[in-house]
Amino acid sequence: MTVHTTLEEAQNLPHGPQRLALVEEAVRQADLSGDGAAAYEARKELIYSANYAGQSEKMLVAFAWCRAYLDKHEAELGAWEQHSLAWRHKWVLIATHHFPQIPLERIQNLHRDYTERIRALGAGGGTVPYFELQLALHRGDVNGARTAFNIWQFARRDHLSDCPACEAQTIADYHEFTGDDAGCAAQVQRMLDRGMSCSHIPHSTHGMVLPALIRLGRWDEARRHHEQGRDLVAGDPDHVTAQARHLEYLSLTDPAAAQDWYARHVGWAERTTELDTRLDFHLAAALLFSGLRAAGQDTLTLTLPQDLPGHRPDGTYATRERFEHHAGAARTLAEAFDARNGLPYHAHRLERTLALADLPRPTPA
Amino acid sequence: MTRSFAVDLRGLIDLLSEHLYAGPEVYVRELMQNGVDAIRARTDLGDTFSPALTFDVQEGRLTFTDNGVGLSPDDIHTFLATIGRSSKRGSVEFIGQFGIGLLACFLVSEEIELVSRSARGTPPVRWVGRADGSYTLLTGEDAALPAGPVGTQITLRARPDRAAFLLPDRVASWAAEYGALLPYPVTLVGPAGSVSLNATGAPWLDHSRGEEARRAATLAYGEALLNAPPLDFVDVNTHAGAVRGVAFILPWTPSLDARGHHRVYVRHMLLSEQEEQLTPRWAFFVKTVLDAGTLRPNAARDALRDDADLHAAREEIAGTLRDWLLELAREQPGRLRELITLHYLSIKALAAEDDDFLTLFLPWLPFESSAGRQTLPELLGRSGGELRFVADLNLYRQAAQLAAPGGPPVIHAVYTYDHTLLERYGALNPQVRVTRLSAADLVQDLAPPTPAERRATATLLAAAQDTLAPLDAGVRLSHFEPAALCAMAFPGAQRDLHRTRQTVGPSGGLWADLLDDLKDVGDTYAMDVHFNLNHPLVQRAAHLPDGPLLRRVLGMLYVQALLLGHHPLTARELELLNGGLLDLIGVALGDPDASRPAPHLN
Numbered sequence: 001m002t003v004h005t006t007l008e009e010a011q012n013l014p015h016g017p018q019r020l021a022l023v024e025e026a027v028r029q030a031d032l033s034g035d036g037a038a039a040y041e042a043r044k045e046l047i048y049s050a051n052y053a054g055q056s057e058k059m060l061v062a063f064a065w066c067r068a069y070l071d072k073h074e075a076e077l078g079a080w081e082q083h084s085l086a087w088r089h090k091w092v093l094i095a096t097h098h099f100p101q102i103p104l105e106r107i108q109n110l111h112r113d114y115t116e117r118i119r120a121l122g123a124g125g126g127t128v129p130y131f132e133l134q135l136a137l138h139r140g141d142v143n144g145a146r147t148a149f150n151i152w153q154f155a156r157r158d159h160l161s162d163c164p165a166c167e168a169q170t171i172a173d174y175h176e177f178t179g180d181d182a183g184c185a186a187q188v189q190r191m192l193d194r195g196m197s198c199s200h201i202p203h204s205t206h207g208m209v210l211p212a213l214i215r216l217g218r219w220d221e222a223r224r225h226h227e228q229g230r231d232l233v234a235g236d237p238d239h240v241t242a243q244a245r246h247l248e249y250l251s252l253t254d255p256a257a258a259q260d261w262y263a264r265h266v267g268w269a270e271r272t273t274e275l276d277t278r279l280d281f282h283l284a285a286a287l288l289f290s291g292l293r294a295a296g297q298d299t300l301t302l303t304l305p306q307d308l309p310g311h312r313p314d315g316t317y318a319t320r321e322r323f324e325h326h327a328g329a330a331r332t333l334a335e336a337f338d339a340r341n342g343l344p345y346h347a348h349r350l351e352r353t354l355a356l357a358d359l360p361r362p363t364p365a
Numbered sequence: 366m367t368r369s370f371a372v373d374l375r376g377l378i379d380l381l382s383e384h385l386y387a388g389p390e391v392y393v394r395e396l397m398q399n400g401v402d403a404i405r406a407r408t409d410l411g412d413t414f415s416p417a418l419t420f421d422v423q424e425g426r427l428t429f430t431d432n433g434v435g436l437s438p439d440d441i442h443t444f445l446a447t448i449g450r451s452s453k454r455g456s457v458e459f460i461g462q463f464g465i466g467l468l469a470c471f472l473v474s475e476e477i478e479l480v481s482r483s484a485r486g487t488p489p490v491r492w493v494g495r496a497d498g499s500y501t502l503l504t505g506e507d508a509a510l511p512a513g514p515v516g517t518q519i520t521l522r523a524r525p526d527r528a529a530f531l532l533p534d535r536v537a538s539w540a541a542e543y544g545a546l547l548p549y550p551v552t553l554v555g556p557a558g559s560v561s562l563n564a565t566g567a568p569w570l571d572h573s574r575g576e577e578a579r580r581a582a583t584l585a586y587g588e589a590l591l592n593a594p595p596l597d598f599v600d601v602n603t604h605a606g607a608v609r610g611v612a613f614i615l616p617w618t619p620s621l622d623a624r625g626h627h628r629v630y631v632r633h634m635l636l637s638e639q640e641e642q643l644t645p646r647w648a649f650f651v652k653t654v655l656d657a658g659t660l661r662p663n664a665a666r667d668a669l670r671d672d673a674d675l676h677a678a679r680e681e682i683a684g685t686l687r688d689w690l691l692e693l694a695r696e697q698p699g700r701l702r703e704l705i706t707l708h709y710l711s712i713k714a715l716a717a718e719d720d721d722f723l724t725l726f727l728p729w730l731p732f733e734s735s736a737g738r739q740t741l742p743e744l745l746g747r748s749g750g751e752l753r754f755v756a757d758l759n760l761y762r763q764a765a766q767l768a769a770p771g772g773p774p775v776i777h778a779v780y781t782y783d784h785t786l787l788e789r790y791g792a793l794n795p796q797v798r799v800t801r802l803s804a805a806d807l808v809q810d811l812a813p814p815t816p817a818e819r820r821a822t823a824t825l826l827a828a829a830q831d832t833l834a835p836l837d838a839g840v841r842l843s844h845f846e847p848a849a850l851c852a853m854a855f856p857g858a859q860r861d862l863h864r865t866r867q868t869v870g871p872s873g874g875l876w877a878d879l880l881d882d883l884k885d886v887g888d889t890y891a892m893d894v895h896f897n898l899n900h901p902l903v904q905r906a907a908h909l910p911d912g913p914l915l916r917r918v919l920g921m922l923y924v925q926a927l928l929l930g931h932h933p934l935t936a937r938e939l940e941l942l943n944g945g946l947l948d949l950i951g952v953a954l955g956d957p958d959a960s961r962p963a964p965h966l967n
Contacts (some may be wrong), residue, residue, distance in 0.1 A: 012621050018781040021758050024552040027861075028759065031933030057883060058861070064876040065865045118453055227676050231646065235717055235785060267788055303720075306799055313795040364526045 003030045003038045007045055015052035015238065017200070023049045027062075040069050040077075047088045052199060054238040056095035057273045063092050086118050086160055090181065093131045097138040098274035100336040118160055126155035130162060133170065137177050138276070140345020149174050165196040169205055181212035185221070186251040207242030210249045211356065219362035222249060230261075237268045240277040244284035246270070248356060251288040255295070258288050259302060267305040275333055279346065282330035283353040289323035291357055374498035376469040387667065389530050389560065392473050393539040394666070395466035396429045396519060398634055401547065402463065403433020403517060405632070407484050410434065414515075416549035418607065422533040422542060423556065425523040432516035433929065436463075436479075437487040438504040467519070471496045472522035473530045481517040489513065537562060543635045546656055567656065569600060569611045587613040590628070598653070599689045605677030609660030612651035612686060618707050619690065624649040629669065630656040642669055645683035647715040650708035653682075687715065687722060694725060706730055713782040720793060727790055733777040735768035741790070748773035751798040752791070756784045758855050763930055764807055766853065769846055775802065804855040804893065811843035811895055818842075818898060821907060828911045829919045831894065836937060837863055838923060839890035848899040852926035855893045859884060863891030892932070894923050914952070921945045 003026050010022035023046045030039035033253075050059035070077060070085055080161040093114055096107045111131060117122040129152040136144035161167065166190045175183035188209040192202060206229020213222040226249045233239035233246070243265045250258035262285060269281035292300065300322075301315050308326055327350060334346035372582030397418060404416040414432060421428040436444075444464040471475045475496045482489040494500040505700050523531040528537075533555035541562040544551045548570075551562040568582035587595040595613035602609055610630075629640035632655055643660075644653050660678060661670045690712070693701045705712060710732050716723035716730070732736045736747060754776035755761040764775040778784045784801075800806070814822060822842050829840040837856070844853060845853070857863065866873075866880045873880075896903050896919075903922075911917040924942045927934060933940065 013781070014621060016781060017756070017784065018779060021756075021779040025758050028931070028933060032931065060879065060883060061862045061865050064869055064873075064880055067876055068865075068869045068873065096879075099883065102879065106875075106878055106882060110879070113875055224673065227673065228671060263792065264789075303789075305788045307788075307801060308790045308796070315795060 003033065003035070003042055007042060010045065010049065015049065017053055018238065020046075020049045020055060020058070021051040024058075036069065036073070040066055040073075042084070043069075044088065047091070051091045051095070052086075052238055054236075054240060054268075054272055054274060054277070056091070056098055060092060060126055061329060063088060082117075082121055083159070086121055086123075089114055089117065090127065090160070090162065092130060094134060095274075097135070098276050100275055100333070100340045102340070104340055104342055111135070121160070123158040123160040126152060126157050126161050129155060130167070130170070133174065137173055139341040140343050142178075145174065146175060163198045165191065165198040165201040168196055169208065171200055171349055172205075173207065176208075176212050183215050184212040185209055185218065186214065188225075188253055200238075203229065203236075204242045205229070207233060207239075207245035210245045214252065214356055214359060215248065217360060219253075223253070223362075226250070235264065237272065238263070240269050240272055240274070241280045244277075244280040245282070247284040248287050248353065251284065251291050252356060253362060255288070255292060259300065262288055263302050263304055267308060270308055276337065279330055279333040279337070279349075282326045283335065285326040285350055286323060286350060287353050287356060289319050289326060292319045293323060294357070372498065373411075374471070375496050378468060381468070381472075386469065386472070389468065389472040389527055390535075390539050391666075391724045392469045392521075392530070393536060394543045394634065395469040396511055397540060397544050397547075397551070399463050399466045400429065400431030400433060400517070401632060401634055403431050403435065404549070406434035407432075407515070410484060412515075413923065418544070418547070418549070418551045419554060420536055420552070421554040422531060422536050422764060425528055425531055426520065427523075427531050427536065428518060428520045430516060430518045432514060434485075435483040435515050435517055436481040436490055436602075437483040437485055438490050439487075440483070441481075441490050441492055441504070445941065467494075470519070470521055474521060474524070475524055478520040478797055479517065480513075480520075481516050482513055484515045536573070542951065544670060545635065546630050547633045564708065567609070569598070582953040583611060586654075587611070590654065593617070596707075597700075599683055599686060601655060601682055603654065603678045603681040603685075605681055606660040607871070608655050608659065608678050610652040610653060610655035612644070612648070612682075613708070614621060614704065615650055615652060616760070618710070619649050626651040627655065629653075631660060631662050631669070632656075636669065637660050637667055640668060641676060642671065643682065644680055645679060645686070645715075647711055647718060648683070648686055649714070650704070650711035651686065655682075687719070690715075690722075691725065694729070701729065710781065713786060715799065716888045717782045717785045717789065720789065722788055724793060727786065728836070730786075732783060733780070734774040735765040735777075736770075736774035739774065742774065742886045743799065744774055747771075750796070751800060752776060752787060753800045754778040754787050754804050759860075759930075759932075760802070760804055760807070763804075763853060763855055764802060766847075766850065766930075767810065804857065808841075808843075808855060808893065808895065809840075811845040814842050814844070814898055823899070824911050825896075825903075825907045825909075825915070825919075828915050829894075832916045832919050833894060833923055834890075836923070836935075836941070837867070837891040839893045841895050842898055843892065843895045844898045845895065846899065848897065850897055850926075850929070851900045851902055852894055852922045854923065854930050855895070856932065857888050857891050857893060859888045860891045867935065878961040892924055892927070896922065913948075914928060917945050917948055921949070 006022060006026040006029060010019050010026065013019040013022065016129050023042065026042040027039065027046055028044045043066050046062040047162060049060050050056060050062065066085060066088075070081060074082075093107075093110060096102050096110060111128075114131070115124060115128050118127060129148045133145055133148035133152055135141075136148055157164075157167075162170075168187065172184045172187040172191070175181075175187055196202070206225040209225055210222055213219070213225065226246055229242065230246050233242040243261070245267070247258060247261050249301055266281070266285065266300060269278055269285075272278050273317065297319055299316055299318055302317055303315055304311055304317075310321065330350050331347070337346045338344050400418045400789070404418075407414065417432055419430045421430070438825055467477060477494045477496075479492045480489065486512070488504060491503045492500060521531070532546060533553065537553045537560065540551055541551065544563050545561050546567045553560050553562055557814055568586050569579065571582065572579055583598055584595060587598055591613060593616050596616050598615045599614070600610075601612055605891065613640045625641040625644070625646070626639045627644050628638050629636045636657075642656075642911070643655055643657065644651070657669065657678070660674055661672070662668070663670050682960055690701070693704065712726055713730060716726050728740060728742050731740060732744065734744060736744075739747075741752070751773065755764050756778050758779050761775065761777050761779065765777075768775045776783070776787065778787055778801075787799050788801075791797060826840065829842075833840050862880055862884060866877065866884070869877045869880065871877070896908075898904065906915060906918055906922075909918070920941045924934065924938055924945070927938060
């Protein structure tokens with residue numbers, strides 16, 4: 001099989017581990033043949049497939065390879081190729097958030113490099129503040145987020161702007177970040193009314209709005225979003241964060257269903273190298289087990305993957321042990337992120353998540 | 366002072382046609398939908414009548430007639446006053462929908478003439494609306510109409526630029542498509558006479574000639590739909606959404622592009638040929654034809670509205686398909702096997718979502734392994750209760766090389782769902798050990814040398830480490846089978862990162878720094894090579910003194926291991942291969958230079 005037939009076969013698959021495996025196979029074939037142009041094409045596809053399979057560590061490596069190759073072969077590949085790679089470049093900026101081992105200074109340098117490159121392509125008025133906003137949201141930098149948001153809102157979209165659906169969801173993220181839960185919910189409703197969609201939306205949208213709706217006490221709407229969103233993200237390793245949000249909702253409304261959902265998704269969450277999505281899941285799991293403890297349940301039976309940390313062959317787990325595992329892991333990760341980011345933001349997320357349990361619950365129908 | 370907007374109806378229609386509707390032909394659908402709703406409303410009144418819809422198409426003029434409930438003068442006033450607003454009558458949003466549907470006729474005609482008599486016994490009405498927004502309305506005696514039958518007649522005259530949309534054969538084909546499942550006659554009267562457009566209806570609902578005839582007619586419908594005889598069909602009948610229909614079992618494995626294209630009707634009228642939401646996403650082994658009695662379409666009428674009823678209906682349909690598979694497993698295992706051959710991906714997808722289904726079906730499903738395509742019981746039988754799988758293609762190649770014939774097989778779990786299924790199977794069956802193999806696990810299976818061997822091979826090991834470390838390869842000496850393999854090379858977890866780091870270069874700036882950040886501290890080499898102490902060549906090499914010849918041999922064996930493992934060679938490895946080959950040929954030919962250390966080795 002040639003590189004191109006392997007790539008074609010991969011492109012005919014849904015996003016996920018198998019597609020990524022086939023693209024990696026295409027990269028190997030291209031490297032074996034010593035065909036630099038084919039190796040570049042295959043790695044560009046790898047950037048894409050890894051990004052949509054929740055394995056952005058592979059995406060970063062492939063991007064670094066492509067960036068170096070394109071810099072060496074600029075004349076031969078042409079100006080269009082710069083645009084094509086620039087479209088993928090923005091995923092690099094977001095991916096750096098996942099890995100606390102990348103220092104903040106490096107991230108800031110990556111932003112500067114991105115800015116220079118896309119300015120050279122005649123773009124960036126909107127995208128540069130957009131990605132600054134994303135970084136500020138990740139760091140918990142309130143002033144930075146406000147400034148970037150305001151600049152972004154007055155900037156013009158261009159050919160390298162993120163897709164309208166993703167931008168619309170970022171507005172919802174910003175509202176939630178600033179404490180405007182009603183604004184967040186309204187923005188999500190606007191997105192859904194307009195049928196905005198892309199490969200991540202509305203899959204993640206239904207999950208992202210759940211905490212805001214729970215805090216607002218709008219349980220009926222939360223239930224609707226849970227029902228509409230859960231099938232879209234169930235079992236998909238690219239949607240661990242959304243799975244965590246649904247886990248939080250279920251922990252508060254249906255602990256038995258929450259345990260099933262947890263058992264089904266905890267394997268991917270523990271295995272992902274994207275540590276901030278892993279943190280999201282730890283927080284939700286901590287909420288689940290603290291709720292079970294509060295309800296007086298000391299032990300429970302779960303069918304968990306055998307390679308899970310703390311796996312017990314008899315399937316019987318102490319609620320307290322599970323809670324401490326997830327809360328402890330969440331704290332450790334939060335510290336790593338805060339140390340990298342230079343702001344004490346993630347450390348408070350555990351309390352904030354656990355506080356969801358103190359809100360008034362929905363009245364049974 | 367309060368004023369009203371002067372709405373430009375023409376502009377509004379053009380906007381609608383451009384942004385809401387697929388094309389001007391939707392006017393046929395909207396006319397029929399109005400007729401269907403009117404017939405339903407009349408049935409709800411308890412009237413006894415024989416419902417029928419008729420298109421009469423003659424020379425650019427189309428008259429559509431239904432014998433539904435008809436419009437009273439009040440209805441006309443309501444709908445004119447509230448165009449675009451939904452108003453409810455009984456269970457059907459009738460007048461509002463009627464008005465919206467009627468507007469679509471302006472897509473093809475500058476003028477709409479409507480003549481109607483209500484089943485409620487009110488006087489007849491005649492309304493003529495024009496695309497500029499003006500209209501005339503005559504009711505009762507003013508209308509000077511004969512007291513015709515109950516129902517509505519709508520007449521359109523083709524706009525010059527839209528004449529093609531009123532050609533009899535085209536109207537016939539659209540009406541046949543939209544109304545194929547209507548349970549009463551749809552007729553077209555044209556220059557060539559009168560033709561029935563929906564002779565067959567929904568064959569799966571026709572029990573009048575017995576079950577055998579119903580099955581045969583339904584399968585014939587399926588054959589026409591798929592262009593091939595379906596393997597079977599499953600009846601669908603849900604409480605939520607009142608969905609009636611069939612799921613045809615595809616006689617082939619569908620490609621990704623062809624999945625999820627289901628034919629869906631709402632209240633007997635075609636909504637979409639590509640509806641995706643009503644059928645569970647794992648059901649790519651079927652193509653469904655469904656008629657949703659009480660589900661609602663979206664505004665453009667091209668998909669169902671995403672609401673709680675839709676979700677409940679989909680759950681029921683999922684349950685129906687699942688039960689059918691379970692029954693097949695119980696009653697007709699031979700046919701299930703046939704189905705699995707074509708559709709195991711679909712069944713694996715369902716099993717990944719549903720533990721009960723997984724428990725029941727996993728024994729039937731095939732997995733790729735180093736012992737060929739096997740089912741789980743076969744694999745378990747050969748492996749003494751442990752399932753070992755690899756989820757990485759590169760690693761699988763090495764694992765398969767090591768898996769001895771007759772020994773415990775290694776499962777190739779790179780495919781969609783396999784990994785999830787095995788993990789879930791292990792969670793549900795703790796007595797079966799399910800192990801995801803890493804390179805480190807494979808390496809552990811290789812037997813290390815004894816202390817005596819270690820002493821005897823110290824020179825060999827040191828020379829090998831010294832030679833290969835600059836190539837980013839770690840070295841070990843082991844015993845393993847098959848003995849015919851001199852050496853095996855295992856990719857480290859971060860091989861691509863290591864290799865890319867080399868490509869980017871020692872002073873690669875930002876990107877080199879980023880890769881260094883990501884590098885795992887414990888992961889020292891891109892590759893790990895094991896020289897096989899069972900192999901006679903390696904044993905002989907252990908007797909050589911450290912020198913250019915031994916280093917050449919080790920370098921060449923390493924490159925050979927890379928080639929056997931189908932690993933791409935870096936420029937330096939290729940250089941090593943070329944240089945080593947030339948040197949060895951030189952030695953063989955007695956070249957006096959060949960005994961000097963070659964520049965490509967250290």
